[in-house]
Amino acid sequence: MYWINGIPQAQLPLTDRAIHFGDGFFTTARVLDGDIPLLAWHLERLALAVQRLLFAPFDADALRREMLAAANGGGEGVIKALISRGSGGRGYSFNGCGAPVRIVSRSPAPAHYPRWRQDGVRLHQIPVRLARNPLLAGIKHNNRLEQVLIRAHLDRDGADEALVLDSEDVVVECASANLFWRRGRERVYPHAALCWRRGCDASSRHGVAAGVMLFAGGGGRRRRCFGNGG
Numbered sequence: 001m002y003w004i005n006g007i008p009q010a011q012l013p014l015t016d017r018a019i020h021f022g023d024g025f026f027t028t029a030r031v032l033d034g035d036i037p038l039l040a041w042h043l044e045r046l047a048l049a050v051q052r053l054l055f056a057p058f059d060a061d062a063l064r065r066e067m068l069a070a071a072n073g074g075g076e077g078v079i080k081a082l083i084s085r086g087s088g089g090r091g092y093s094f095n096g097c098g099a100p101v102r103i104v105s106r107s108p109a110p111a112h113y114p115r116w117r118q119d120g121v122r123l124h125q126i127p128v129r130l131a132r133n134p135l136l137a138g139i140k141h142n143n144r145l146e147q148v149l150i151r152a153h154l155d156r157d158g159a160d161e162a163l164v165l166d167s168e169d170v171v172v173e174c175a176s177a178n179l180f181w182r183r184g185r186e187r188v189y190p191h192a193a194l195c196w197r198r199g200c201d202a203s204s205r206h207g208v209a210a211g212v213m214l215f216a217g218g219g220g221r222r223r224r225c226f227g228n229g230g
Contacts, residue, residue: 003104006066016101018084021092022142024100025049026082029067031106034074036067046083049139058083058100066104076109082142116160123174124159126150130166130173150175 002010017023027042036042043060050057067079081104088097128149136143150162154175162175172190173179180189 001070001106003066003070003102005102006062012084012101012103013087015087016084017086017089017094017097018082018101018142022144023094024082024084024142025053026080026140026142028140029079029081031071031075031077031079031109033076034072036071036079039064039067042067042081045140046081049083049141052135052139053141054094055083055085055100056097058102063102063104066102070104070106078107078109080105080107084142112160121177122158122160123163124154124157124161126153126162126164126175128153128164129169130164132166132168147175 001008004010004012012019025046027045029036029038029042043064046058046063047060049055063081063083067081070079071077081102084101084103085094085097086099086101089095128146130146150164154160154162161177163171163179164173164175166172170190171179178189180187182188
């Protein structure tokens with residue numbers, strides 16, 4: 001189910017800049033018992049993207065209501081909130097664009113998460129390397145071609161998740177899950193300054209996506225998945 005500016009529909013104008021340039025950003029949030037436990041955090045993530053991508057402010061109160069309305073109905077699921085710059089401008093210029101467009105959708109909770117929690121994750125290192133881009137680092141912008149290629153490798157190889165490195169061979173993330181590892185009792189996360197997308201705090205058990213934790217043991221490196229992240 002989709003809502004565009006609060007109206008149930010699934011069509012965008014062909015002039016929308018999200019189609020032509022990927023000119024937008026999004027967040028995905030877990031629905032738990034008809035509520036969104038980390039809603040305030042997700043709205044903060046979107047507000048950060050507004051500043052970094054020079055967007056006009058969107059109606060955050062309306063988006064909050066729309067996300068909660070999409071979550072209302074009980075059960076578990078995933079809410080995606082996407083902000084597009086809308087239509088207008090000429091070429092790359094966004095002069096003349098109106099108010100940003102709010103797009104909200106709800107989908108079922110991933111069916112494989114219980115298996116991941118029970119059995120762990122088949123984690124593959126993927127040959128796709130993320131480009132370093134400090135300007136866009138930490139933002140879930142709509143330009144996801146690197147992630148599309150990463151997912152293609154996972155589908156081909158039959159793995160659950162990817163261990164993704166950047167162009168300098170530094171570990172930065174997974175395909176969808178958050179990534180962290182243990183140093184004694186401390187949780188350590190990849191640095192977000194160059195290309196990493198900022199995810200939910202992996203210490204929270206209410207995040208939307210899985211969190212993959214790596215930890216060293218006597219038999220080498222093991223992987224275990226927890227229902228954390230975003």
